[in-house]
Amino acid sequence: MLIDTHCHLHSSRFKKDLRDVVARAVDAGVTQMIAVGCDVESSRQAVAIAEAHPEVYATVGVHPCYVMEVTQPDWLEQIQTLAQHPLVVALGEMGLDYHHAPPEGTSWETYKSVQADFFRRQMDLAFSLHKNIVVHQRNSLADAVTMVSEFNGRLSAQFHCFIDSWAQAQPLLEQGHVISFTGITTYPQAPEVLQCAVDATAGSFMLETDSPYLSPQAKRGQRCEPAFVRNTAEAIAAARGVTLEMLAHETSQRARDFFGL
Numbered sequence: 001m002l003i004d005t006h007c008h009l010h011s012s013r014f015k016k017d018l019r020d021v022v023a024r025a026v027d028a029g030v031t032q033m034i035a036v037g038c039d040v041e042s043s044r045q046a047v048a049i050a051e052a053h054p055e056v057y058a059t060v061g062v063h064p065c066y067v068m069e070v071t072q073p074d075w076l077e078q079i080q081t082l083a084q085h086p087l088v089v090a091l092g093e094m095g096l097d098y099h100h101a102p103p104e105g106t107s108w109e110t111y112k113s114v115q116a117d118f119f120r121r122q123m124d125l126a127f128s129l130h131k132n133i134v135v136h137q138r139n140s141l142a143d144a145v146t147m148v149s150e151f152n153g154r155l156s157a158q159f160h161c162f163i164d165s166w167a168q169a170q171p172l173l174e175q176g177h178v179i180s181f182t183g184i185t186t187y188p189q190a191p192e193v194l195q196c197a198v199d200a201t202a203g204s205f206m207l208e209t210d211s212p213y214l215s216p217q218a219k220r221g222q223r224c225e226p227a228f229v230r231n232t233a234e235a236i237a238a239a240r241g242v243t244l245e246m247l248a249h250e251t252s253q254r255a256r257d258f259f260g261l
């Protein structure tokens with residue numbers, strides 16, 4: 001039994017066939033999915049999707065790439081209200097993104113400081129609600145780690161879509177955090193990401209698709225969907241020299257612990 005710990009089922013690309021998407025995941029052995037919100041509206045949608053599908057849980061939060069678009073002055077209160085829903089298993093995604101340029105008219109300096117402000121306020125909220133967090137970081141791992149470190153021992157973070165080395169992951173895991181791997185582990189041009197998944201100790205990581213993005217190599221060019229977490233699992237299991245069942249067991253156990261499923 002596999003768990004897709006990070007998918008964006010609210011995406012318009014799933015609008016027409018979400019029920020089939022979830023059914024295909026279950027058929028592929030992906031029996032639980034975490035639908036991740038990226039702003040107030042998509043967080044609300046993630047919760048609604050979780051309510052409609054017993055296999056789906058939700059997270060709620062504001063992604064760093066959307067912080068400049070948040071217009072509701074009470075966004076944090078809205079996230080807080082959503083977070084109290086019993087199917088919400090973590091806050092996020094939240095974090096820092098230095099890869100995508102700021103919107104026109106916004107300087108990098110302002111952009112980074114607004115991202116950091118949203119990140120810190122959501123971590124404060126998560127701590128007050130006793131929830132773990134889903135962290136997005138892109139070209140910003142060091143700053144994200146510094147910010148999360150302020151909460152070490154108080155909450156645990158999933159560094160999702162991990163593409164850095166095991167040496168960078170190890171201190172995070174020692175502090176009680178967790179990493180997760182996407183279909184990038186199957187890309188021939190990213191052998192170092194698969195290597196990290198090979199070096200990682202058993203039980204230290206989870207699996208995800210980040211669908212509708214990042215289809216594994218075998219499905220490249222298609223819309224990614226939660227069923228494809230199986231392709232990633234097969235690639236990592238083969239590289240680690242373990243069975244799919246063993247990898248599924250270890251990664252799903254870690255996911256159940258992290259999200260309290």
Ligand SMILES: [Zn+2]
Nearest residue numbers: 006036093210
């Ligand atoms: Zn995501």
